[in-house]
Amino acid sequence: MDLSSVNASPVLADPLLPMNQTRLGFHSSVFPLLIPKKKPGKVDDVRSNGWLDAMRSSSPPCKRMVKDVEDELASDENDLIYYSWKNDGLFVVKKKLYLIIVSSNAISICTPLLICYRCSFCYSKLKYPSALKSFDHIINRANNKKIVIFLDYDGTLSPIVDDPNRAFMSIDMRAALKGIAKYFPTAIISGRSRNKVYELVGLTELFYAGSHGMDIMFPMSINHTNYIRSTDKQDKEVNLFQPAREFIPMINEVFRILVNVTNDIRGAFVENHKFCTSVHYRNVDEKSWAMIAQRVHDVLKDYPRLRLTHGRKVLEVRPIIDWDKGKAVEFLLQSLGLSNSDEVLAIYIGDDRTDEDAFKVLREGKRGYGILVSSVPKESKAFLSLRDTLEVKDFLKSLVSWKEQNYGNDK
Numbered sequence: 440m441d442l443s444s445v446n447a448s449p450v451l452a453d454p455l456l457p458m459n460q461t462r463l464g465f466h467s468s469v470f471p472l473l474i475p476k477k478k479p480g481k482v483d484d485v486r487s488n489g490w491l492d493a494m495r496s497s498s499p500p501c502k503r504m505v506k507d508v509e510d511e512l513a514s515d516e517n518d519l520i521y522y523s524w525k526n527d528g529l530f531v532v533k534k535k536l537y538l539i540i541v542s543s544n545a546i547s548i549c550t551p552l553l554i555c556y557r558c559s560f561c562y563s564k565l566k567y568p569s570a571l572k573s574f575d576h577i578i579n580r581a582n583n584k585k586i587v588i589f590l591d592y593d594g595t596l597s598p599i600v601d602d603p604n605r606a607f608m609s610i611d612m613r614a615a616l617k618g619i620a621k622y623f624p625t626a627i628i629s630g631r632s633r634n635k636v637y638e639l640v641g642l643t644e645l646f647y648a649g650s651h652g653m654d655i656m657f658p659m660s661i662n663h664t665n666y667i668r669s670t671d672k673q674d675k676e677v678n679l680f681q682p683a684r685e686f687i688p689m690i691n692e693v694f695r696i697l698v699n700v701t702n703d704i705r706g707a708f709v710e711n712h713k714f715c716t717s718v719h720y721r722n723v724d725e726k727s728w729a730m731i732a733q734r735v736h737d738v739l740k741d742y743p744r745l746r747l748t749h750g751r752k753v754l755e756v757r758p759i760i761d762w763d764k765g766k767a768v769e770f771l772l773q774s775l776g777l778s779n780s781d782e783v784l785a786i787y788i789g790d791d792r793t794d795e796d797a798f799k800v801l802r803e804g805k806r807g808y809g810i811l812v813s814s815v816p817k818e819s820k821a822f823l824s825l826r827d828t829l830e831v832k833d834f835l836k837s838l839v840s841w842k843e844q845n846y847g848n849d850k
């Protein structure tokens with residue numbers, strides 16, 4: 440990516456306005472906020488536009504499958520499901536061969552049989568070998584290249600929990616991350632606000648990008664024309680790249696409206712990430728999902744400059760700018776002088792749909808490895824997978840040990 444191209448605003452032109460005019464929506468930040476109690480739209484909107492289906496399939500993507508399988512199988516057989524997703528071939532557990540039939544909405548297991556049959560859906564799309572088992576392959580490819588690490592936060596460094604304010608990293612994970620940052624340039628790219636993710640991670644030696652990459656902090660030593668100067672928590676001067684800055688008043692306004700329209704829905708929780716805002720429904724009764732989706736949908740009708748994306752049991756409202764985690768990866772690689780893929784191998788680890796943009800950038804640019812964190816089959820642009828945050832920690836620790844064994848303490 441040519442960084443000069445990001446000097447122009449990535450705000451997309453409003454199709455309804457004449458060329459060279461943009462509109463941020465109908466926000467009224469100069470007036471006190473009056474939240475009209477509108478008649479809610481019919482939930483048919485969110486049924487027909489696919490929101491409800493997307494909500495049902497989010498986090499974990501195959502809830503029914505997992506539940507059905509867990510009800511029926513001991514842990515060894517659960518391992519079987521996991522490994523069959525990642526590797527082709529026959530699966531032997533306790534000296535028995537298993538038949539696994541996987542379709543898009545069910546897994547059935549018959550035992551013992553001689554053939555492992557998987558549908559074409561799985562064969563074509565669901566082959567992501569374990570990054571731990573492929574470790575030698577990764578470091579062979581990294582030989583003589585500088586490795587750079589990108590990490591998502593929720594579901595990657597901290598396990599998914601019901602309360603977003605209690606998504607803490609383990610002490611071991613923080614130690615692994617500290618080790619990684621000692622040897623490799625390391626950035627966290629999160630959907631959360633940059634301040635919040637910094638508060639949760641608490642390590643000064645990393646780069647942080649919040650709001651799905653719309654708020655990137657990078658060091659003063661890097662020269663870039665499109666930035667704002669600021670200071671970090673240690674009062675050190677830093678640069679901020681914030682391509683959606685002009686949306687801050689609108690996001691604040693929409694955040695307040697969303698809080699208001701969801702406050703009677705038990706379990707709903709709205710977060711303000713400064714450049715985007717999230718409506719959580721993890722703790723909302725499934726019977727009320729259509730209602731929560733419809734209310735968010737109705738609010739967004741008045742904000743044509745905002746769009747909705749789906750995360751793990753969360754509706755993410757963000758500006759319609761041409762910017763995502765993939766663009767943030769490209770920006771950071773270029774800003775850090777690491778964009779030559781002959782010299783640099785990038786590794787991006789993430790669990791969410793929003794991480795797919797970053798996997799795509801690495802895959803299409805042949806820049807390195809996307810690693811999907813998931814314990815259930817999922818379609819992805821990643822190359823490899825890790826099962827959960829424990830495996831992420833093991834993978835990070837393996838990279839540190841490999842570096843120390845082969846290069847001593849050299850950075």
Ligand SMILES: O=P(O)(O)OC[C@H]1O[C@H](O[C@H]2O[C@H](CO)[C@@H](O)[C@H](O)[C@H]2O)[C@H](O)[C@@H](O)[C@@H]1O
Nearest residue numbers: 592593599600601603606629630717721751753
């Ligand atoms: O890009 P990320 O760092 O993965 O952030 C994405 C969202 O993460 C958080 O929500 C998710 O994790 C919560 C805590 O485990 C969980 O309760 C929630 O259901 C998940 O969606 C965060 O709270 C969101 O604001 C982020 O957008």
